[in-house]
Amino acid sequence: MSELEQALLAVGRELEVPEAPDLVPAVLHGIDRPRARPARRRVVVAIALVLVAALAAALASPDARSAFLRILHIGGERIELVEELPPIVPSPPELDIELTLGERVSLGEARRRARYDLLELDRPPDRVYLGPRNTVWFLYGRPDAVRLLVGQTPEVTVDEPFILKKLAGAGTRIETTAVRGAPAYFLSGEPHAVMLLDESGTAYPETARLARDVLVWADRGRTVRLEGELTLAEALELARSLR
Amino acid sequence: MEDRPPSDAALAQRAKDGDERAFEELVRAYQGIAFRTAYLLTGSAAEAEDAAQVGFVKAWAALPRFRAGAEFRPWLLRIVANEAHNRRRSSGRRESLRVRAAAADVSGGAVPSPETTALDREQRRALLGAVSRLDERDRDVLACRYFLELSEVETAEVLGVRRGTVKSRTARALDRLRHEVGS
Numbered sequence: 001m002s003e004l005e006q007a008l009l010a011v012g013r014e015l016e017v018p019e020a021p022d023l024v025p026a027v028l029h030g031i032d033r034p035r036a037r038p039a040r041r042r043v044v045v046a047i048a049l050v051l052v053a054a055l056a057a058a059l060a061s062p063d064a065r066s067a068f069l070r071i072l073h074i075g076g077e078r079i080e081l082v083e084e085l086p087p088i089v090p091s092p093p094e095l096d097i098e099l100t101l102g103e104r105v106s107l108g109e110a111r112r113r114a115r116y117d118l119l120e121l122d123r124p125p126d127r128v129y130l131g132p133r134n135t136v137w138f139l140y141g142r143p144d145a146v147r148l149l150v151g152q153t154p155e156v157t158v159d160e161p162f163i164l165k166k167l168a169g170a171g172t173r174i175e176t177t178a179v180r181g182a183p184a185y186f187l188s189g190e191p192h193a194v195m196l197l198d199e200s201g202t203a204y205p206e207t208a209r210l211a212r213d214v215l216v217w218a219d220r221g222r223t224v225r226l227e228g229e230l231t232l233a234e235a236l237e238l239a240r241s242l243r
Numbered sequence: 244m245e246d247r248p249p250s251d252a253a254l255a256q257r258a259k260d261g262d263e264r265a266f267e268e269l270v271r272a273y274q275g276i277a278f279r280t281a282y283l284l285t286g287s288a289a290e291a292e293d294a295a296q297v298g299f300v301k302a303w304a305a306l307p308r309f310r311a312g313a314e315f316r317p318w319l320l321r322i323v324a325n326e327a328h329n330r331r332r333s334s335g336r337r338e339s340l341r342v343r344a345a346a347a348d349v350s351g352g353a354v355p356s357p358e359t360t361a362l363d364r365e366q367r368r369a370l371l372g373a374v375s376r377l378d379e380r381d382r383d384v385l386a387c388r389y390f391l392e393l394s395e396v397e398t399a400e401v402l403g404v405r406r407g408t409v410k411s412r413t414a415r416a417l418d419r420l421r422h423e424v425g426s
Binding site: 002004005007008009010011012014015016017018020021022023024026027028030031 | 263266267270271274275277278279282283288291292295296297299300303304340366367370371374385388389390391392417420421
């Protein structure tokens with residue numbers, strides 16, 4: 001071993017590394033769910049639409065971490081239920097939702113550039129955005145007064161199987177339901193945090209934002225989300241009318 | 244007859260079969276190295292704690308794909324390292340690592356260790372600074388080999404590259420480091 005290598009070993013042994021915390025309780029909380037069945041997991045990986053949880057700089061407060069209570073998967077979304085939601089910066093009133101959704105495009109352009117068949121409502125959206133990972137957002141209403149957001153992210157193959165990460169706190173209610181026979185989750189109550197992940201699982205910080213009532217499900221290789229001030233019945237009715 | 248603790252392989256197999264107690268033993272055994280790995284990659288205690296914690300949870304979920312007979316430690320550290328990398332990229336910054344302030348004084352009065360005599364504190368700081376100026380690939384391979392003291396095989400697993408790549412990357416990183424410190 002060369003002198004330089006010996007010096008590196010010496011440096012390594014004298015690095016200032018904080019004492020390792022006891023991770024056991026938090027990890028046991030995190031795994032306190034039946035493991036995803038292999039077949040289902042493969043489907044999730046294939047769909048690869050995720051809501052991932054790495055707390056992006058925009059979202060996280062270093063000391064606001066809390067133990068994972070449960071992790072749910074739906075399509076490419078990963079929903080982590082936490083005891084306490086980290087503070088979100090910027091707060092919703094100052095947040096320009098357009099910045100988090102992506103490039104504003106026409107509906108025709110979105111159809112061309114998305115490279116997958118978009119599910120659409122009968123009524124055309126007021127605005128259309130193309131975000132990371134070919135995620136298309138239809139906005140109904142105005143950016144400062146959104147009535148409905150419809151988001152779709154297509155199937156992709158990536159290292160990180162999750163495309164979207166959601167963090168839901170104790171005040172967020174999660175109900176299981178179904179859209180055309182496919183399992184779905186409806187999140188309501190307190191807002192939850194949502195962000196898009198890139199192929200390596202890294203959150204796009206600019207996509208981090210708070211979301212309110214959301215119905216999310218997987219439909220023919222894409223993950224679809226309906227977001228707005230909706231009741232579950234209204235959301236399901238809208239979901240059924242998407243084609 | 245001596246009652247030996249179960250091996251990693253046995254614990255991993257039991258955990259793979261859904262035994263949370265077995266997985267808990269693995270967490271206890273490896274949380275230290277997992278945290279240290281994440282800390283060396285992120286430079287942040289908070290990020291390292293998160294990365295290690297999420298890494299363990301992801302490892303639990305991934306255990307059905309863990310190959311029988313494979314080494315558990317490098318497999319786990321790879322997951323933790325990926326998580327740490329993601330967090331480092333998300334935050335867009337990396338805190339500087341530091342040599343313990345008291346390191347040079349540890350021997351104070353007692354017999355100094357060979358390492359301490361070979362390299363005084365300023366030299367160690369300079370060397371650490373030079374490592375931190377290397378690019379990410381060089382830094383990571385040196386951290387695995389010399390700061391975590393992983394074998395080439397383990398480093399290959401953790402970084403997701405072939406053993407030959409670890410060899411060549413280490414040699415190149417050491418060359419660059421020599422150039423950087425002017426030795």
